Amino acid sequence: MDDSTEQDEAHRRRAQARIIAPVRDTLRRAALLAVAAGLIWPLQAALIAWVISIWVTSGGSDTGAADNALLAIAGFVALGVIRAGLDRLSGRLLFDAADRTIARERAILIRREARNPSEAGSAEVSALAVQKLPLLQAWVTRYHVAMMRTAVLPLALAVLAFTISWAAALILLISGPLIPMFMALVGMAAEDASRQQMREIGSMNDMLMERLSAMLDIRLLGATKRAARDFETRAESLREKSMAVLRIAFLSSTVLELFAAIGVAMMAVFVGFSLLGELNFGTWGTPLSLREGIFLLLIAPEFFQPMRDLAAAWHDRAAGYAVVADLDALDEAERVALVGTGARAAPLEGQATVAVSKAVAALPGRALPLPDLQLKAGESVALTGPSGSGKTTALASIAGLVPLDAGAITVCGHTLDAQTADAWRARLSLIPQRPHFPDETLRVWLDPEDTGRDPSPALDIAGARDVVERLPHGLATTLGETGGGVSGGEARRLMIARAALDDSNVILADEPTADLDAETAKRIIEALVRLKDQGRTLIVATHDPALAAAMDRQVHLPLMHAPFASEGAS
Structure with missing residues (x-):
């Protein structure tokens, strides 16, 4: 044989x-x-x-x-x-x-x-x-x-x-x-x-x-x-x-x-x-x-x-x-391991600080160095650099979605590892480059914990009240999986509103102004600045000079290889 x-x-x-x-x-x-x-x-x-x-x-x-x-x-x-x-x-x-x-x-x-x-x-x-x-x-x-x-x-x-x-x-x-x-x-x-x-x-x-x-x-x-x-x-x-x-x-x-x-x-x-x-x-x-x-x-x-x-x-x-x-x-197939279990957990205690020190992300078959960061509670930073430099990978690593091959990430004064990752993610809101809307009404989606809060202030922060008012059933509207019924900019404003309504005090935003016209991008930037003014810690990955300039400081990433996700920008 x-x-x-x-x-x-x-x-x-x-x-x-x-x-x-x-x-x-x-x-x-x-x-x-x-x-x-x-x-x-x-x-x-x-x-x-x-x-x-x-x-x-x-x-x-x-x-x-x-x-x-x-x-x-x-x-x-x-x-x-x-x-x-x-x-x-x-x-x-x-x-x-x-x-x-x-x-x-x-x-x-x-x-x-x-x-x-x-x-x-x-x-x-x-x-x-x-x-x-x-x-x-x-x-x-x-x-x-x-x-x-x-x-x-x-x-x-x-x-x-x-x-x-x-x-x-x-x-x-x-x-x-x-x-x-x-x-x-x-x-x-x-x-x-x-x-x-x-x-x-x-x-x-x-x-x-x-x-x-x-x-x-x-x-x-x-x-x-x-x-x-x-x-x-x-x-x-x-x-x-x-x-x-x-x-x-x-x-x-x-x-x-x-x-x-x-x-x-x-x-x-x-x-x-x-x-x-x-x-x-x-x-x-x-x-x-x-x-x-x-x-x-x-x-x-x-x-x-x-x-x-x-x-x-x-x-x-x-x-x-x-x-x-x-x-x-x-x-x-080689794969990226999620840090932690992905289960619900009580929010991690401590101030919303982030420190990245000599960290190297462990990607399938390769390793990607991450930029050193020191971010105090309430500060904002823009990660800039060309496509492929690792901006999306850096955000994913800070969220505990990618393990480290070397170095360390410290969050709220604790080392980010399997014991703290789930509790750390309970303090995060992620604004991805591509929106996703499950099969539920906007009211339920904006308030997934069913706290009963009035979403109007969050919609005002995101500049999204007019988006909801234009929808045929308002907050009772169910959007398509990729936001059918709203434009790309409107979908991202709704995601900012969801982050504003949430208790999370750390916001990770991946290319929130990508592929948007200047006026729409300006409204997104203004919404993110309002979140920052509320005292939230904000980390954005962006190619947009205007968004980068609106943050407290910028960290430039040199061109690397093999980003975390092939989304056109990382």
């Missing part, structure tokens, strides 16, 4: 342990119910064969035969209801297991990336959480049930056929194994094609987010046609990889249907010529009866059905392995 085969086997074992093992008991119960439902069909087939043979032999004139036929029909219906109930219960267990699995993996992914982000782009993480994880559902709900049904039902039906005709059983046993053999041959190709499709989905989402975030620059540089061509090329690549998966699926399905159809046709030929008296072998001493022949014809398609289901579920399994490969890759 070569290294690549060993790696594939190891990957499959990890995937089974990660996705299937936690819900194995549920899958086993669901599979047993599905098998029980499948074993009901031979009973129904026997009743159908009995009814038809009664009608044929009696000519429809025998009253007793008619009564027996009605009894058989009632039994058929009752068994059908039981079978449907078992299938429904099995399906409920399977979809519950799939929902729990997807919810667990999505929660782990989002929680980890929110607190310990890797270098993976937000588009890649979003594609994995929203587009790829749901592909696990078909694997969980179909494959393992199909495996158990394939292991039990064909053998049981072959044994029943053998009790009637050894030739009929031989037909099934010769044609049946061709399906798993061909399925094994296409399995590796299907898994490889699914992996390539998953990678292309993530790459396309990354490119889309990158182009959207740089749309203004693209338009200013006149590069819209080139961006459209790039997107068209990537979309065509995704189409080709998706079609490769579909081609394999349709090819294998066609061949498998052919084998199944040949098997059923061979059974029909045997039964038909036996009933006509042309074939006088294959039974146990007595000619094949009409009832036995109809029974064999009815169970023949069901002999192949579990294997056909397994062939379809094989592609679901391949897609599931591809998704787990992406999850494993993200698990192993």
Whole structure:
């Protein structure tokens, strides 16, 4: 066994342990119910064969035969209801297991990336959480049930056929194994094609987010046609990889249907010529009866059905392995560790001071020196410097969102570490470069602790009263995730109002005037100055000379490499 085969086997074992093992008991119960439902069909087939043979032999004139036929029909219906109930219960267990699995993996992914982000782009993480994880559902709900049904039902039906005709059983046993053999041959190709499709989905989402975030620059540089061509090329690549998966699926399905159809046709030929008296072998001493022949014809398609289901579920399994490969890759990625636990805590005691001394931020695979700072309570400072100099990383480190490789950050007279980080963050308000509004009203968002305070003074400090008054429902308005319904400057003023309403006395603002016109930027600066005049400690990262000049002092950062976040400015 070569290294690549060993790696594939190891990957499959990890995937089974990660996705299937936690819900194995549920899958086993669901599979047993599905098998029980499948074993009901031979009973129904026997009743159908009995009814038809009664009608044929009696000519429809025998009253007793008619009564027996009605009894058989009632039994058929009752068994059908039981079978449907078992299938429904099995399906409920399977979809519950799939929902729990997807919810667990999505929660782990989002929680980890929110607190310990890797270098993976937000588009890649979003594609994995929203587009790829749901592909696990078909694997969980179909494959393992199909495996158990394939292991039990064909053998049981072959044994029943053998009790009637050894030739009929031989037909099934010769044609049946061709399906798993061909399925094994296409399995590796299907898994490889699914992996390539998953990678292309993530790459396309990354490119889309990158182009959207740089749309203004693209338009200013006149590069819209080139961006459209790039997107068209990537979309065509995704189409080709998706079609490769579909081609394999349709090819294998066609061949498998052919084998199944040949098997059923061979059974029909045997039964038909036996009933006509042309074939006088294959039974146990007595000619094949009409009832036995109809029974064999009815169970023949069901002999192949579990294997056909397994062939379809094989592609679901391949897609599931591809998704787990992406999850494993993200698990192993280097990431920034959140300092502390991220839990709620009482505010850290002491004056709102900040001191950064010979600190070096520990980023994935590299380290970034931070500027030395000495900031008293109520002071303000502007971190300036070119993009890539580490301004955003400095803010994140001061907030305890990035650990240190060396040096120290002291806040409120305490060393910023795992024991103090959560309490320190309880004194912070962060004004990020890109606003985010959850699915709740502005009133709730402005006052997340539900203190019942009047937001009007905070709106006046931020110069945002007119923004709220213009909204259709005022403070009862629910904005879109990125602030749909307000402009970029208005969204940032609302974020300043939220900081003003909060008890936090340290404000960290990342490029609060970026991409704004001069008048709007002036209003943002005035709002921040009003916060500073309230005695709040203020640290801003900015390229804006006017905002930097409004602070008590400035600290210039030289150009460094590998900022904390690729937001166009750091």
